[in-house]
Amino acid sequence: MVVVGAGFSGLAAALALARAGAQVRVLEARDRVGGRVLTGWLDDGTQLDLGAQWIGPTQDRMYALVSAYGVDTFPSAAYGAGYVRRPGGRSTEPPPGAEELFAALDSLGAAVDPAEPWRAAGAPRWDRMCLTDWLERTAVDPESARYAGRLLAGGLLAASPDEISVLQTVFYLRAGGGSRSLLGMAGGAQQDRLVGGPGALAERMAAALPEGSVTCSAPVRAIEQDRAGVLVHTDRERVAGDAVVVALPPALAGRIRYTPALPALRDGLTQRAPMGSAFKVHAVYPEPFWRADGLSGVGTAVVGPVTETVDNGTPDSERGVLTAFCYGDEARELRGMSAAARRDALLDALAAVVGRRARRPDELIEYDWSADPYTRGCFCGALTPGSWTRYGPFLRRPVGRIHWAGTETATRWAGYLEGAVRAGERAAAEVTGAGHRANQPSQR
Ligand SMILES: Cc1cc2nc3c(=O)[nH]c(=O)nc-3n(C[C@H](O)[C@H](O)[C@H](O)COP(=O)(O)OP(=O)(O)OC[C@H]3O[C@@H](n4cnc5c(N)ncnc54)[C@H](O)[C@@H]3O)c2cc1C
Missing domain, CATH: 3.50.50.60 (FAD/NAD(P)-binding domain)
Structure with missing residues (x-):
């Protein structure tokens, strides 16, 4: 074989x-x-996960492999308060109505069999509607629609919400056990990291x-x-x-x-599953200074080029690692900038949430998966609107x-x-x- x-x-x-x-x-x-997956190492031995990094509850096969092959895990850093970057500044709460949007999409997902999402009763309608349209029709205000779009299309599929259908979104939510499971740190998909990556x-x-x-x-x-x-x-x-x-x-x-x-339909499927577009950038500091201010470094943003940040320090290192994630249109815009302009844009966004010291990292480390010929984008491929119902049956058919x-x-x-x-x-x-x-x- x-x-x-x-x-x-x-x-x-x-x-x-x-x-x-x-x-x-x-x-x-x-x-x-x-x-x-790719592990980078700082000169003092601090581990940086440049590609995939987390595993979490219900990912049973991964935990079984980790255990079978003797790889240790450690929990994601969680020291203080999270934040949401909103138009008026830093907040501790997401925009009103955002949680209801996640819950509404989770309940649409309950009707979807992830093995055959095209068979759901609502599939034809959900497949031709992009997530932006659904959010704008459903949200009580534009800010919650924008927030949910950035987290669901961006945080999960590294796309902008007008690039993916409602059906692709609810399939993905269902396959990962729902929005809480997918977006959560402790108790969710971002719970644990692997020693050595x-x-x-x-x-x-x-x-x-x-x-x-x-x-x-x-x-x-x-x-x-x-x-x-x-x-x-x-x-x-x-x-x-x-x-x-x-x-x-x-x-x-x-x-x-x-x-x-x-066969033409299998070939057609391969033309309709573009890879996402993300930047995952590690800003490395002498220490995780935000923790002293009671901040966790973990947050989400409705505005700016960075949609999510996490404290990516490791238990055995004193260095502070703040990792920024940028998705879809924001990632494409950054990609079009000079390296210096991109650095400024990223550091401004980090400073807006953890303070001015964020502007002076020892190092800013990125790995561009979109430019890698053997990945060509990340985190994964997603079917374009209208494609699950037309081409979905050819995804696994030998x-x-x-x-x-x-x-x-x-x-x-x-x-x-x-x-x-x-x-x-x-x-x-x-x-x-x-x-x-x-x-x-x-x-x-
Ligand atoms: C930045 C980033 C962060 C992520 N974060 C997480 C996370 O925290 N947790 C998580 O669970 N997932 C995460 N993911 C997603 C995760 O990495 C993928 O779901 C997973 O690695 C996919 O594995 P795969 O074997 O399906 O595909 P791949 O890992 O892409 O494996 C395909 C392999 O095929 C090789 N290849 C390509 N073309 C050819 C060819 N023509 N001939 C021979 N070989 C070829 C490639 O080099 C590659 O080794 C992340 C991904 C990225 C990029």
Whole structure:
């Protein structure tokens, strides 16, 4: 069996296939495993999670892997009061009516089966309506609509609310257990971090595969299939197998050349799931000065380029790390600026919520996932308005010997590490259940 991509989904698929007795080859484009996770280290050893970082309750497969591979976790820093940056300044409360908007969307989601969101009674209407329209019609005031749009479209999908449909929003809410679960720190998706970052876990997962299973620096360019099996082409080799699990976001899976060509609707799906647009920037200070002022550093914003911040310090480091997240239009605007102008805009936004000392970080560290050829955006891909009802059924449907994994195909915790693992394990079960002959992968 062949697996394309050594992110969490590809690794989980490969481990499950290996457990089922298959011989597996994993072909990974980058020179490392892990995909959308990357750990940076400051010179004093402080850990910075440049990609994914959190896990939280009900992400059972991730906690099981953390435990099985002996990776320690620690809780996200939480020391003082949170804030909401609103037009008049810093507040402790979100705009009135915002919680009701989250609750209303959660209750729409209750009617959606995340395995088949296109079948919900309201699906046609929700799919053609963008989140902005729904919020403007439903909200009691424009500020709460703007706040909810920034948190739901931005904080969850790194998009602007006019880029995603109501159906995409409620699917995602449902898959992650609702807005409280998705947006929460303790008790929610942002509860725990991994010592060494999720990359440390990915490396252990890869090491648990039989030696030689994973080949890095091997971007897959083409996949051929016929009645005998599949032939997966990299620049250096052709790997044969009975079946292939493509563990990539749809937008990247669409860049592989398939012979025979993919069915038109599957190909169409890959053209309608763009990656989000986010900036995750770490401002590093000698110490977390905001804590002395009784501030947690954790907050959200209705105005400005930064939608969310967190105190991203680690228990073993004295350095203060304030991490800023910018999404959708704000991220695109920042991307268009010079590095100096972007730095000013980001530091002004941080100063507005934790005070003037924020303007003088030791370092400001960003990793641009949108410019990375093997991710091309973050956090994940999301279907454009109108696409769930037209193309959704082709998200997971295998094409002959090609099976689709990747977090975007998950029915639980889609878009998250947990979704990636579940999708990989589901694809592996599909492959073994499909009765493809257990040929050894071999080089041709
Ligand atoms: C900045 C950021 C913050 C995030 N925060 C969180 C968080 O806190 N918690 C959370 O749960 N999730 C978070 N996420 C989302 C999380 O990272 C993803 O859901 C998860 O990593 C997806 O795993 P995957 O295996 O499906 O895809 P990927 O990790 O994208 O894996 C795909 C792999 O395929 C490789 N590849 C691409 N093209 C080819 C090719 N042609 N041939 C071979 N290999 C190829 C890639 O290099 C990559 O290794 C975040 C993501 C980002 C970017």
